[in-house]
Amino acid sequence: MLKDITFGQYYESRSLIHRTDPRLKMVLLIALIVFIFLAKNTFSMALAVLFVLSVMAVSKVPVKLYLKNMKAILPVLIFTGIINLFYGEGETLISFWKLEITTGGIYRAVFMMVRITLLIFLSSALTYTTTPNDLTDAIESLLSPLRFVGLKSAVHTLAMMMTIALRFIPTLIEEAEKIMNAQKARGADLENGSLRERVKALIPILIPLLISSVRRAYELAEAMECRCYNGGEGRTRMKQMHIRPRDFAVLAVCAAVCGGIITLNILF
Amino acid sequence: MDSIISVRNVTYEYKEEETVYAAVKDLSLEIERGSFTVILGHNGSGKSTLAKMLNGLNKPTSGDVLVDGINTKEESTEVEVKRKVGMVFQNPDNQIIASIVEEDVAFGPENLGLDPAEIRRRVDDALKAVDMYDFRESTPHRLSGGQKQRIAIAGIMAMEPECLVLDEPTAMLDPKGRAEIISTLHRLNSEKGITVVLITHYMEEAENADRVIVMNDGKIIADDVPKVIFSDVKTLKSVGLDVPQTAELLYRLKENGFSVDTHALSVKEAAAEIIKALRSEE
Known part of the structure; x- marks a missing residue:
C-alpha cells in the first residue's frame, strides 16, 4: 500500500521540454495558466488546446500518464461541468423545478471543463519533465529576489x-x-x-x-x-542554471501563443 | 612525531538528570599525520564520544584537543577544524542530504563557498577515489549499504580533509559492504596520504592498521601495533570481543590501590605486574 505513494512524477526522457530551464518552465506555466483563463471564445480556446496538445507531444511523456493525473481531478471536473450547465443563456433544452439547461449552459460547461483539463495537462507537463530537485532549485532561484527585503x-x-x-x-x-x-x-x-x-x-x-x-x-x-554547513551563509552551488538559446526559443513560442489568444479574443 | 591531532588530558562528561557521567576520562592521544589508526572498544567505552571530540563536534569538559595546532574550543576556527578532520558516521542514510549522488557529494564543498568548477573537480575526484563515479547520477536510496557509505565518505573527501575519522562506519553493513569500506579506507590512506582514524568493535578491521588503540571505560587501555594487541586479545575473543581480561584485572587492581601498570596486556606481563605489585606491598 505504501509502495504506491510516489512523490514527484518525473518521467525520464531528453525532450526539449525536459531540457528547458526549470525556472523558465515555472514562470511560463504560471503565465500560460493566466492566458488560458483569459481565452474567452472558441477560437482562442482552440489555440490553447492546440498548444497544450503539442506541448504534451513534444514532452515525449506517454499520454496515459497525463490521463492518470486527470483521474484524480475527475470529480471536480464533473462537478464544475454540472454547475456550469445551469448558468447559461439561450434556448432552453430541458427544464425541471427551478433549473433549466440551455444551449449556452452546455457551451459554458464544456468550455470550463476544457479549461480545467488544459490546466491539469500543462501542470503535469512541468512535473513530468522536471526532477523534484530541479523544481526546488528553481523555487530557490525564483524567490532569491526576496533577499533584498x-x-x-x-x-x-x-x-x-x-x-x-x-x-x-x-x-x-x-x-x-x-x-x-x-x-x-x-x-x-x-x-x-x-x-x-x-x-x-x-x-x-x-x-x-x-x-x-x-x-x-x-x-x-x-x-x-x-560538512561545514552553517545555514547557507557564503554557500555556492555546483550546478549553475544557465539560460540557453533554446530557452529563448521556448519563451518566444509561448509568447506567440499568449499573443495569439489575446488577438483571437479581440477579433472574434 | 608530526601529529595532526593532539588530545591532551581530555575529560568529557554527560549530565543525565542529576548524575554526571564521564564518558572520556583524562585521555591523552597523539595521531600521527598519514597514519592508519584503529580505535577498538565495546559499547559505552567512550570511543564515539572521543571520535566526536576529534573534529570539535563535542567540546571537552576539560583538557584540549588540537587539530594541526588549532584548539577545537576556539569558535572562530570551528569550520577550519571540520575542514581538516572529516567525520563519517554509522548510518549512511542519516548522512546523505541530497537525492542525487553527485549533488550530495557537492554539499560539503558548496558550504565552503568554492567556485562551481572547483566543486565539480572535487566531486569527480572524490567519487573516483571511492570507486563510485559511475553512480554519480543515481539516487542514493537505490544503492546498497556499502555503496551509500562510500558516498558518505566521498562527501567528506570532497572537502579535501587531511584526516578522516570514521565512527563505526561498518556497523550497519553486510560483510561485503564492510570489506568495501575497509579496502577503500586503506586505499585513501596509502594513495592520498589521508590520515585515517577508524573506530570499530570488529577486531578483524584492525588487522592492517599501523596502530591499534583499545578503549575501555573512557580510557585508553592499549595502544600498539596490531600484532601485539592481537596476541593479547585473540585468546579473549571467546569472551565476546570484550576488553582483555588482563587489562580488566590490572585495571581493577589499580582501582583498589595496587600500583600496577595497566598497559601490560599479555598474561605474562600482567602476572609479572601483579607479582611486582604484591612484592611492593610487603
Missing part, C-alpha cells in the same frame, strides 16, 4: 527543507513498512475493523516512526555540521 536565509531554509524532505521520503516509507511488518508480526490488524479501529491501529506505527525520525534528524544535523 531581508529574507535571504528564509529562502535558503525553505529550499534546504524541501531538499531534505525529498531525500527522506523514500527512507521514511521504507521505515514505515518495516514497522508495519513488525507490528503485524506481533498480531496487529491494520486492514480490518471500523474506521475508528483502523485509525487506532495506526498509532503503534506512527509513534515509532516519529521517534526514529527525530533521531534521524539529530544525526543528520551532526553530519551536516561536519
Whole structure:
C-alpha cells in the first residue's frame, strides 16, 4: 500500500521540454495558466488546446500518464461541468423545478471543463519533465529576489527543507513498512475493523516512526555540521542554471501563443 | 612525531538528570599525520564520544584537543577544524542530504563557498577515489549499504580533509559492504596520504592498521601495533570481543590501590605486574 505513494512524477526522457530551464518552465506555466483563463471564445480556446496538445507531444511523456493525473481531478471536473450547465443563456433544452439547461449552459460547461483539463495537462507537463530537485532549485532561484527585503536565509531554509524532505521520503516509507511488518508480526490488524479501529491501529506505527525520525534528524544535523554547513551563509552551488538559446526559443513560442489568444479574443 | 591531532588530558562528561557521567576520562592521544589508526572498544567505552571530540563536534569538559595546532574550543576556527578532520558516521542514510549522488557529494564543498568548477573537480575526484563515479547520477536510496557509505565518505573527501575519522562506519553493513569500506579506507590512506582514524568493535578491521588503540571505560587501555594487541586479545575473543581480561584485572587492581601498570596486556606481563605489585606491598 505504501509502495504506491510516489512523490514527484518525473518521467525520464531528453525532450526539449525536459531540457528547458526549470525556472523558465515555472514562470511560463504560471503565465500560460493566466492566458488560458483569459481565452474567452472558441477560437482562442482552440489555440490553447492546440498548444497544450503539442506541448504534451513534444514532452515525449506517454499520454496515459497525463490521463492518470486527470483521474484524480475527475470529480471536480464533473462537478464544475454540472454547475456550469445551469448558468447559461439561450434556448432552453430541458427544464425541471427551478433549473433549466440551455444551449449556452452546455457551451459554458464544456468550455470550463476544457479549461480545467488544459490546466491539469500543462501542470503535469512541468512535473513530468522536471526532477523534484530541479523544481526546488528553481523555487530557490525564483524567490532569491526576496533577499533584498531581508529574507535571504528564509529562502535558503525553505529550499534546504524541501531538499531534505525529498531525500527522506523514500527512507521514511521504507521505515514505515518495516514497522508495519513488525507490528503485524506481533498480531496487529491494520486492514480490518471500523474506521475508528483502523485509525487506532495506526498509532503503534506512527509513534515509532516519529521517534526514529527525530533521531534521524539529530544525526543528520551532526553530519551536516561536519560538512561545514552553517545555514547557507557564503554557500555556492555546483550546478549553475544557465539560460540557453533554446530557452529563448521556448519563451518566444509561448509568447506567440499568449499573443495569439489575446488577438483571437479581440477579433472574434 | 608530526601529529595532526593532539588530545591532551581530555575529560568529557554527560549530565543525565542529576548524575554526571564521564564518558572520556583524562585521555591523552597523539595521531600521527598519514597514519592508519584503529580505535577498538565495546559499547559505552567512550570511543564515539572521543571520535566526536576529534573534529570539535563535542567540546571537552576539560583538557584540549588540537587539530594541526588549532584548539577545537576556539569558535572562530570551528569550520577550519571540520575542514581538516572529516567525520563519517554509522548510518549512511542519516548522512546523505541530497537525492542525487553527485549533488550530495557537492554539499560539503558548496558550504565552503568554492567556485562551481572547483566543486565539480572535487566531486569527480572524490567519487573516483571511492570507486563510485559511475553512480554519480543515481539516487542514493537505490544503492546498497556499502555503496551509500562510500558516498558518505566521498562527501567528506570532497572537502579535501587531511584526516578522516570514521565512527563505526561498518556497523550497519553486510560483510561485503564492510570489506568495501575497509579496502577503500586503506586505499585513501596509502594513495592520498589521508590520515585515517577508524573506530570499530570488529577486531578483524584492525588487522592492517599501523596502530591499534583499545578503549575501555573512557580510557585508553592499549595502544600498539596490531600484532601485539592481537596476541593479547585473540585468546579473549571467546569472551565476546570484550576488553582483555588482563587489562580488566590490572585495571581493577589499580582501582583498589595496587600500583600496577595497566598497559601490560599479555598474561605474562600482567602476572609479572601483579607479582611486582604484591612484592611492593610487603
